Amino acid sequence: MISFLKTILIVLLIYFGLKFLFRLATPYLMRYISKKANQKFEEFFNTNSTAASHQQREGDISIDKMPSRNSRTANKVGEYVDYEEVE
Template identity: 30%
Template sequence: MQTASFSGFIEMIFYMIAFYYIFKFLAKLFLPIVVKKVVEKAGQNFQQQQQRSQQTTWKKTPNNDEIIIDTANSKNPRETKKVGDYVDYEEID
């Protein structure tokens, strides 16, 4: 069984402080590079999704000069959800 000593405690504090500063230094070096790569990858994915959606949208119409607007939903307005029945009441004195 080992016993705790003051020199062991000081050594542990030293290692913790050293680890903190080394981690902080490495984060300053590598974190901007990692963030830049993630942002670039997200931008590429966004552009690919936009291109796919534009291609599928333009393929639906046989002639590119023609614009089709679906007005079926505008004729039937959306119903509001009915939460409950309205009960009319009178105050009794």
């Protein structure tokens, strides 16, 4: 019976100890994640803005791809069937 109580006590101590450590570590982990995300966003927007500024002047319009005319007919689901109600 005593070994069972010791086991339960050890499990509870480990549980509460890990819970306490996670509470202490969470702010540091969140700061690290937010800094990394901020760096990724800055890299993404800096590379895109510099590449776009070299290619076009401000106010210019460019169209990369024109939609094909067959795309409207390819999106049809089925054929319309007229029906009459039967009573």
